[in-house]
Amino acid sequence: MSEYHPPLTDHEAVVEANRCLYCYDAPCTHACPTHIDIPRFIKKIATGNLVGSARTILESNLMGASCARVCPVEELCEGACVLGAEHKPIMIGRLQRYATDYVYQRGIDVFKPGAPTGKKVAVIGAGPAGLTCAGELAKLGHSVTVFEKRELPNGLSTYGIIVLREPVEVALAEAEMVRRLGVEIKTQMELGRNLSWEEVRNNYDAVFLSVGLGSVPQLGIPGEELIVDGLSYIETSKMNPSALQVGREVVVIGAGNTAVDCATIAKRLGAERVTMVYRRTEKEMTAYPHEYEFAKKEGIEFRFLTQPVEVLHEGGKITGLKCVRMQLGAPDASGRPAPEPVPGSEFVLPCDQVVKAIGQEKPAVAKLLGLETEKGFIKVNHEFETSLPGVYAGGDCIRAKGSASTVMAVQDGKLAAFAIHRRLVAGLEAAAD
Amino acid sequence: MADLSINFAGIKSPNPFWLASAPPTNSGAQIHRAFEYGWGGAVWKTIGAPVLNVSNRYGAWHYGGQKMLAINNVELISDRPLEVNLREIRDVKRHWPDRAVIVxxxxxxxxxxxxxxxxxxxxTGADGIELNYGCPHGMSERxxxxxxxxxxxxxxxITQWVMDVAKIPVIVKLTPNVASVVPPARxxxxxxxxxLSLINTINSIIGVDLDTLEIIPNIGGKGGHGGYAGPAVKPIAxxxxxxxxxxxxxxxxxxxxSGMGGISTWRDAAEFLLLGATSLQVCTAVMHYGYRIIEDLIDGLNAWxxxxxxxxxxDVVGKxxxxxxxxxxFDLxxxxxxxxxxxxCIRCNLCYVACNDTAHQCIDLVDASGNLVQPYSYDVRSNGKHEAVSTRPQPVVREEDCVGCRLCHNVCPVDGCIEMVELPSGRPSITWDELTKVRPEVGxxxxxxxxYREEVGIEIH
Structure with a gap:
């Protein structure tokens, strides 16, 4: 598998860049959670200043190459484009990819490390939030060490997004760029396993927690042990594609973007029939509308108001997924109508593989460190500081409100870095008095 | 259907569109093809003194992704032997008695x-002669x-020498590289x-290559001024x-x-007619897209x-x-x-920034409740298309402060969005000439x- 969209050719990029009106105080920039100055970077593509274009992007969004690929641009920049109403919005995402690819493919670094401040910051978790925070702090001259439990950095950008949308190399190139800013990334280091909290607190002037979320929760149905975890399914498709076992008839449980990704790779890697089951209706599904449209075009089938109740199997092999029809009842805690089983409506979806992608567990580190939480997520104040002074957090692990996304994680990492910097600089000034 | 035929100083042509004397009229084979496409006439590429050409010959000016808004050239007059040209002219005229063949x-x-x-x-039997007094490069050095x-x-x-001999109509083609074209015309x-015909090309250097620092077009490491033509020269023409x-x-x-200089579409053609041209000559647009553009030149002009x-x-000429x-x-x-x-309005704010930075600061950004909003004043933590679109302010002109400069109208990307509206000024009509006749001191x-301003109520901000 390779990226769904081919890169823009030089000609396509210039034509598209010239189509941009160069709005003033542009709505695309407002809509972008990291507020990249989009007309400016696009104008630089039009003038042939590609390094300047990439710098404009990366100044606001250090993970601009990932975001160019995985951002739900239809809901953000491109959705706000003034040309969208009666015309086609500018292909902002693909232009951003064009400019950032230009510098990564040529090994051009657009930033330098700042003059050393002597301050040390630990970042826990090398996903987009952590790498952004680390990179921004390094640009400001702080000495940063990132501890990452996995073998490779850049979190879900590396492991959790199908190659069709983002190849592994793109995610790793971003981590390498952060390394070249002087950031030390120590992999296979996990808090509470081979990294002690005391050590972190004692050796660093500030800490940023960007630990993401946990594993896929349990459905609590018989035969669940035979179900494949959606995130591992995607990870295998990226890291060891030849080892990925794809069924002939695959059922994916869930209707979020990860579920769509799982269904997409199953379909593309040979499944004859892929069905997504979701206990609510298409109105409540959390996948973006453009992802849903994409999935339908891929030939993926949908069974709404359907809840799995048992995995049927014979001799260790799945033969079907027993489900029950649902109906929508009164609103539940999330404000959405609660689905209720329709008595006696059980039926079996024949299949030989079941994948579940129904969200992730809340971050376990909150409990480990005794942090205050909000709906199970780490609670932070306006400055991204947790209930422990000097300990900050950002990314999916604090996303109690709104939907988790790479670009929101980047913005958290950036704003937290600035907050940490203000704290450390205040300390330096106090020391100088 | 309007009658597009013309009689230009005795030269008849079924429509006013002639190919200008230039590379598109270099040979008989080309002009045969052009006439098949429907061109009303052709002015043969200049014949005369023996020449040798160089390469590269054409530079071009591209802007905003648009190719060839202008071309410039250091090509000389025809470098084909005179006898060959004369033979082909005769042949073309014999095949196309209804078309204007001018040399x-x-x-x-x-x-x-x-x-x-x-x-x-x-x-040769040609219908007319055009005297090329215009080439700004090469030939002018001779x-x-x-x-x-x-x-x-x-x-x-020289015109006198020609008129002493000529029995067919003679057109004098003027150069724009003068302070005024009136004295040479007279x-x-x-x-x-x-x-008369105008304009020939304008002296120009089209650009410098930023990789090699060479002049464009590069002729063995050198370059120089050449004749500038194409859509960008139309206003000058x-x-x-x-x-x-x-x-x-x-x-x-x-x-x-005979008018020429950047005619690319029937709209350009109509403007040239309205400002006094009877026949229209086209070159750069044909060099960009080929002879086929004659179809819409005729069709569009007819429809208009x-x-x-x-x-x-x-009926149109000079209207x-x-x-x-x-x-x-002008009426002050x-x-x-x-x-x-x-x-x-699509709220691109191009009118706002143009007015605010470079004109007269009379466009405000106003939110849905009618409050003035400063640009870039949104909360950095807000995002998403709904937030960005729903909170986006509307540019509004403060008409009492608007001087009517028309810059906003010009930059607006949406047709018909910003209109210039005529309002009564409350002052009697007066021109600068009239004013300074009765009150010379105001000048x-x-x-x-x-x-004077206070008297009549003119307030300048």
């Missing part, structure tokens, strides 16, 4: 040389082309020229054309003018003439000339202000000007 000529400045070439051209066109006396002398008319149209001597002579009720080309005026005769009391239609003394 452009340029030879060294002696009566013998001119007499010789005119007789040779007439012998005392031909614009070296003639820039000096009215030379212009008159000189040509004084010598008895049957018609229209000005020079109208300067002939309003000149009493030219007007009095009644000679027709039908819509406007013009039955013949003569807008009476509106050409000098600044001193005429008032227009910009008005933005919020239903059409020399700022205090007198201030008193």
């Amino acid at each position: 452009s000529a340029m030879v060294e400045s002696t009566p013998e040389a001119w007499r010789d070439i005119i007789l040779k051209i007439e012998d 005392g031909m082309g614009s070296a003639v066109g820039q000096v009215p006396e030379y212009c008159q002398q 000189a040509a008319l004084a010598a008895g020229a049957n018609a 229209l000005n020079l054309l109208s300067s002939l149209g309003v000149d009493p001597v030219v007007k009095q002579s009644g000679v027709p003018i 003439m039908d819509a406007k009720g013009f039955k013949t080309i003569a 807008s000339l009476p509106r050409i005026s000098d600044f001193k005769d 009391s005429f008032r227009a202000v910009a008005r933005i239609n919020p239903d059409k 020399t003394d700022w205090e007198a000007m201030q008193r």
Whole structure:
């Protein structure tokens, strides 16, 4: 598998860049959670200043190459484009990819490390939030060490997004760029396993927690042990594609973007029939509308108001997924109508593989460190500081409100870095008095 | 269907569109093809003195992703043997009796040389002759082309030599590389020229290659000035054309003018006709897209003439000339202000930044509740298309402060969104000429000007 969209050719990029009106105080920039100055970077593509274009992007969004690929641009920049109403919005995402690819493919670094401040910051978790925070702090001259439990950095950008949308190399190139800013990334280091909290607190002037979320929760149905975890399914498709076992008839449980990704790779890697089951209706599904449209075009089938109740199997092999029809009842805690089983409506979806992608567990580190939480997520104040002074957090692990996304994680990492910097600089000034 | 045929100083053509003397009219085979596409006439690429050409010959100016808004060239007149050209001219004319075949000529400045070439051209059966007094490069270094066109006396002398011999209509082609085209035009008319044509190309250096630092186009490491043409020169051509149209001597002579300089579409063509051209010559647009563009030139012009009720080309020629005026005769009391239609506005804010940075600071950004909003004032933690679109302010013109400069109208990307609306100024109509006749001091003394402004209620912010 390779990226769904081919890169823009030089000609396509210039034509598209010239189509941009160069709005003033542009709505695309407002809509972008990291507020990249989009007309400016696009104008630089039009003038042939590609390094300047990439710098404009990366100044606001250090993970601009990932975001160019995985951002739900239809809901953000491109959705706000003034040309969208009666015309086609500018292909902002693909232009951003064009400019950032230009510098990564040529090994051009657009930033330098700042003059050393002597301050040390630990970042826990090398996903987009952590790498952004680390990179921004390094640009400001702080000495940063990132501890990452996995073998490779850049979190879900590396492991959790199908190659069709983002190849592994793109995610790793971003981590390498952060390394070249002087950031030390120590992999296979996990808090509470081979990294002690005391050590972190004692050796660093500030800490940023960007630990993401946990594993896929349990459905609590018989035969669940035979179900494949959606995130591992995607990870295998990226890291060891030849080892990925794809069924002939695959059922994916869930209707979020990860579920769509799982269904997409199953379909593309040979499944004859892929069905997504979701206990609510298409109105409540959390996948973006453009992802849903994409999935339908891929030939993926949908069974709404359907809840799995048992995995049927014979001799260790799945033969079907027993489900029950649902109906929508009164609103539940999330404000959405609660689905209720329709008595006696059980039926079996024949299949030989079941994948579940129904969200992730809340971050376990909150409990480990005794942090205050909000709906199970780490609670932070306006400055991204947790209930422990000097300990900050950002990314999916604090996303109690709104939907988790790479670009929101980047913005958290950036704003937290600035907050940490203000704290450390205040300390330096106090020391100088 | 309007009648597009013209009779240009006795040269007849089924439509006013002629290929200008240039690479598109280099050979008989090309002109045969052009006539098959429907061109009404062709001015053969200049024949005359022997030349050698160089490469590269054409530079181009591209802007905003648009290719070839202008071209420039250092190509000389025809480098094909004279006899070959003459034979092909004869052949083309024999095949296309209804089309205008005009031959452009340029030879060294002696009566013998001119007499010789005119007789040779007439012998082909061509309909007319165009005297090339315009080439700004190469030939001018040899005392031909614009070296003639820039000096009215030379212009008159050579035209005289030609008129002494010529039995077919003679068109004098003028160079724009002068302070005014009127003196050379009058000189040509004084010598008895049957018609004028303009503009030839404008002297130019198209650019510098930023990789090699070479001049574009690069000729063995060197480069130099060349003739500039194409869509970008149209406004200059229209000005020079109208300067002939309003000149009493030219007007009095009644000679027709062949207009050219950036004509690419029927719209351009109609503007040239309205400002006094009878026939229209096209080059760069054809060099960009080929002869096929004649189809819409004719079709579009026809449709426009039908819509406007013009039955013949003569009905259109010079129709807008009476509106050409000098600044001193403009009505100082005429008032227009910009008005933005919020239903059409896409809120790109290009009008706002243009007005605020570079014009008269009279466009405000206003939110849904009518409050003034400063640009970039949203919370950095807000995002998403709904937030960005729903909170986006609307640009609104403060009409009382608008000077009617029309910049916003010009930058607005949406047709019909920003209209210039005529409002009563409350002042009686008066021109600068009239004002300074009765109150000459306002033109020399700022205090007198201030008193006048206060009197009539002109407030400058």
